[in-house]
Amino acid sequence: MDNSQFLILSIWVTVAGWLAIYVTPARFRGNVTGIFVFITAMLTSIPAIHVLTLNKIEFAISGISLIGNIPVRIDSLSAWFILIINLTSLTGVVYGLGYMKPYGDQKSNLTLHWIQYLLFHSSMLWVCMVQNSIVFLIVWELMSLSSLMLVIFDHQNSKTLKAGLNYLVQMHIGVAILTAAFIWVYLSTGSLDFAAIAQFFQTHSNIWLFLLFFIGFGIKAGFIPFHSWLPHAHPAAPSHISGVMSGVIVKVGIYGILRMITFLSTDYLILGELILGLSVLTGLYGIINSAIHRDFKKMLAYCTIENIGIVGIGLGLGLIGLGNGNNIMIILGFGGALLHTLNHSLFKSLLFFSAGSVYQQTHTRDMEKLGGLIHAMPQTAFLFLIGALAIGGLPPFNGFVSEFILYKGMLEGISSSNMYHVILIIISFAGLSIIGGLSILVFTKSFGTIFLGTQRTKLHSEPVEASLSMRLPQYLIIGIMLLIGIFPSFFFSYTSQIVITSFPGLENINSGSLTPFINNLSLVGIYATVFLVLIALVYFTRLLLNKKNLTQTSPTWGCGYVAPRASMQYTSKSYSKTLGKLLGFIVTEKKKYTELESSEIFPEERKHSAYYVDFFENRIIEKITNRLQYFMNLFQFIQNGSTQMYIIYGLFFIVIVFLGTLFNFI
Amino acid sequence: MISLALIILVSFFFTGIVIRTKSIASGRKGPGIFQPMKDIFRLFKKGAVYSETTSFIFQVAPSIYFASVVMAIMVIPFGQYKGIISFEGDFVFFAYxxxxxxxxxxxxxLDTGSSFEGMGASREALYSMLAEPAFFLLMGSLALLTGYTSFHEIFMTFHFGSYISYALGVMATFVLVMICMIENSRMPVDDPKTHLELTMIHEVMILDNSGFDLGLILHATNLKFAMYGALIANLYFGDLPLYYSIPIFLVIQTLFAVSVGLLESFTARYRMSHNAQFIFTLSSVSLLIFFGVLMMLGKLI
Incomplete structure (x- = not known):
């Protein structure tokens, strides 16, 4: 069988999967989904690996009269994203099997969930493959809708439904903008093929159409100010879905942006500057917000926004490189962005999975109620810790590799551009270092509050370690992360190859100019290993020396106070309070309480609550929607609920049509 | 290799000099300069008390902390001699x-579950985050000036000549000294000799460490001091031969230690709530360095 047949077969496998899920007994439906996700992943990964190592695949699905032939093209860029999607969807479904066990009694709901999961997986894959505007939009819409259904699994909860609605609306604003962009291309070139976009860019101004695409895809990816769906949808979804959404669905947005970048032909510099600036702001905004929230899934959602910012920094650098004709910067920028896309999908899904295990055992997402879980769930704590280290960009894990490539890209940009770019890039350089420093604050806070210390409140049931099927995919992810951390040059050589084949004009770059950098990168991997060995050495010396020494245990030193309580521990709120105060102009805190009145001699018990609001949502989006609502309410008299009025509308309409045809107006 | 050996050597008496300076400044005789090191060796032989609340994190953390400092020291070059680890962009590796x-x-x-230690942890995380951009701006500017991206090559090509370069050298030294004080939680930011846990940063974080672990942490601080001293010394070496550079290195380290002692004797600690602003100001000094570099390269005006 050749590659195109594999791909077509994967569609039929998805359809067969739905039937299979429907006919199997309820308790096996999850496993059946797992099998079908695995088969689809295999069928699409084989062609993708072929593309990465050999040539691109191009064929057309014919026979649909309405649209004509549907071009399907897989170049190395698509292949890279297909592999990422397959990996995360697979780990997600295996984890999901264990995560969904407690919901076993909601049979029909679960069936729908698994059917949607299959659809979701294969629609994401096809988004990366089809290159016909209309079909692309249909698949894109299928992806959005199926992910919506996955998010609102817990639909009895009104908050979940509200988050789902928010997601639905924002995704459709995105689709509307994308549709407008595609129609613009169609009107001026008369073709629905993606190749027409490149034609359009050759003859028209590049900025406006690209910006339309950027906004459309950016809503999916979560660039500010289009990010506000993420912090609502991620906490509402079941954890394996949050992991997959954060791991890959936002990356599909990045895919879209990258795909459009490959079509660009001028205006690289201005677009690069725009994306670089916006990305640094996105990164900072995301990480600052994730520092202050106490809902750990919200914290992770904001952290996704931060990482999209880091990926965006790579895109911006690459574009500036394209504008300046600096080949090394193009490869480091886009290559770093692609590698960070993979890295983020690994550690973010790991973090969502381990956080999901915590949620499953404790039924709360509020860090303030947790604490000391490392004793009850040592493995989950370890998994979360590794994810936290990796996402902080700390060696020897993979996050460091991609951030290092981006730092190198910026250093390359500093030494070879005009002053304006030098200033922009050095500010991004410092910005990325602040993002790194803040992410350490964020993850020491979350790890410390959730897993360390002692339990802060009494939980309904004693938490126990997550099941093996939930832990296994997480260990797999850690294995891949370590591989990237220790053999970075292997992975980077693939991403740099993708960049070289994706951009015209780079084919004849001599590979010699990249070798010093790739050697440099393999040194990073070696030193990461050295570091691990050094830690082991110090630790074993300690063990050896400590053998002779007496050790004993006693309560934590309370600085002289002998009756410490769990509630006296430092909370996550107090941990980040200073930062919140410092940046009060971005992260506004709202408080709800009633003041004591002077007449109240014996005050009654009262509640005090403080929470942070999203700057863009609170200051901009809500203002606009409130205006809109006000304006729309002016027309409320039309929809007044009385049947008589509605009959009059009908009569009125008929009269207008009658008169119109009578006097030839219509 | 030379830098590693020399830094380890200096770390044995660096804090001793600081303490001695402080003693003399306050009219006391003070202990010998090797006293802190003797204390650390004594700690290595001692048993330990672990809190009941702690987990494996508390057991491995001091070793990882110590290993990270040693790893960072390996990146530091010595004049014309490379560090054990040297590659393009190694200062990013150093910081991470x-x-x-x-x-x-x-x-x-945080593992101890103590409210005081949590407080120290929160401050440490915030302050070191705020110091990060100053270091990256400084190194980025030096990379821009010299066209290289590894410690060794940057320091080898950084030469003093024009007035601006002297100003850059002074400001870079200032930034590095201040970063060192922040990283080691010393005077303008934190007072290691304070007696109130509420006002401590680093000291309060290690309240529950004892025995070998405490020794490791204390010696890591000595090493960190000597490491930043070596970075500063590297600014001034250029490619001098060893028989000049080793004495210069020792003199600079001693001067650095004495000035730390003097700073701690004659300045008061800043108010905790103003620390953040103070640390962030360092980034503006780094920005000045950046503009100085732009002027030197003729890109500005």
Whole structure:
């Protein structure tokens, strides 16, 4: 069988999967989904690996009269994203099997969930493959809708439904903008093929159409100010879905942006500057917000926004490189962005999975109620810790590799551009270092509050370690992360190859100019290993020396106070309070309480609550929607609920049509 | 290799000199300069008390912290001699390796479940985050000036000549000294000799460490001091031969230690609430360096 047949077969496998899920007994439906996700992943990964190592695949699905032939093209860029999607969807479904066990009694709901999961997986894959505007939009819409259904699994909860609605609306604003962009291309070139976009860019101004695409895809990816769906949808979804959404669905947005970048032909510099600036702001905004929230899934959602910012920094650098004709910067920028896309999908899904295990055992997402879980769930704590280290960009894990490539890209940009770019890039350089420093604050806070210390409140049931099927995919992810951390040059050589084949004009770059950098990168991997060995050495010396020494245990030193309580521990709120105060102009805190009145001699018990609001949502989006609502309410008299009025509308309409045809107006 | 050996050597008496200076400044005789090191060796032989609340994090964290500092020291060059680890962009590696040590020291403080240690941990995380851009702006500017991106090559090509370069050298020294004080939680930011846990940063984080672990943490501080001293010394070496550079290195380290002692004797600690602003100001000094570099390269005006 050749590659195109594999791909077509994967569609039929998805359809067969739905039937299979429907006919199997309820308790096996999850496993059946797992099998079908695995088969689809295999069928699409084989062609993708072929593309990465050999040539691109191009064929057309014919026979649909309405649209004509549907071009399907897989170049190395698509292949890279297909592999990422397959990996995360697979780990997600295996984890999901264990995560969904407690919901076993909601049979029909679960069936729908698994059917949607299959659809979701294969629609994401096809988004990366089809290159016909209309079909692309249909698949894109299928992806959005199926992910919506996955998010609102817990639909009895009104908050979940509200988050789902928010997601639905924002995704459709995105689709509307994308549709407008595609129609613009169609009107001026008369073709629905993606190749027409490149034609359009050759003859028209590049900025406006690209910006339309950027906004459309950016809503999916979560660039500010289009990010506000993420912090609502991620906490509402079941954890394996949050992991997959954060791991890959936002990356599909990045895919879209990258795909459009490959079509660009001028205006690289201005677009690069725009994306670089916006990305640094996105990164900072995301990480600052994730520092202050106490809902750990919200914290992770904001952290996704931060990482999209880091990926965006790579895109911006690459574009500036394209504008300046600096080949090394193009490869480091886009290559770093692609590698960070993979890295983020690994550690973010790991973090969502381990956080999901915590949620499953404790039924709360509020860090303030947790604490000391490392004793009850040592493995989950370890998994979360590794994810936290990796996402902080700390060696020897993979996050460091991609951030290092981006730092190198910026250093390359500093030494070879005009002053304006030098200033922009050095500010991004410092910005990325602040993002790194803040992410350490964020993850020491979350790890410390959730897993360390002692339990802060009494939980309904004693938490126990997550099941093996939930832990296994997480260990797999850690294995891949370590591989990237220790053999970075292997992975980077693939991403740099993708960049070289994706951009015209780079084919004849001599590979010699990249070798010093790739050697440099393999040194990073070696030193990461050295570091691990050094830690082991110090630790074993300690063990050896400590053998002779007496050790004993006693309560934590309370600085002289002998009756410490769990509630006296430092909370996550107090941990980040200073930062919140410092940046009060971005992260506004709202408080709800009633003041004591002077007449109240014996005050009654009262509640005090403080929470942070999203700057863009609170200051901009809500203002606009409130205006809109006000304006729309002016027309409320039309929809007044009385049947008589509605009959009059009908009569009125008929009269207008009658008169119109009578006097030839219509 | 030379830098590693010399830094380890200096670390044995660096804090001793600081303490001695402080003693003399306050009219006391003070202990010998090797006293802190003797204390550390004594700690290595001692048993330890572990809190009941702690987990494996508390056991491994001091080792990782110490290893991270040693790893960072290996990146530091010595004049014309490369560090053990040297590659393009190694200063990014340097900063991130130090960060991993910090990460573990912070979570080991949180592991004890003590409210005081949490307080120290929160401050440490915030202040070291704020100091980060100053270091990156400084190194980025030096990379721009010299056209190289590794410590060794940057320091080898950084020459003093014009007035601006002297100003750059002074400001870079200032930034590095201040970063060192922040990283080691010393005077303008934190007072290691304070007696109130509420006002401590680093000291309060290690309240529950004892025995070998405490020795490791204390010696890591000595090493960090000597490491930043070596970075400053490297600014001034250029490619001098060893028989000049080793004495210069020792003199600069001693001067650095004495000035730390003097600073701690004659300045008061800043108010905790103003520390953040103070640390962030360092980034503006780094920005000045950046503009100085632009002027030197003729890109500005």
């Amino acid at each position: 390796v130090l960060a991993i040590g910090k990460f573990f020291s912070i979570i080991s403080a």
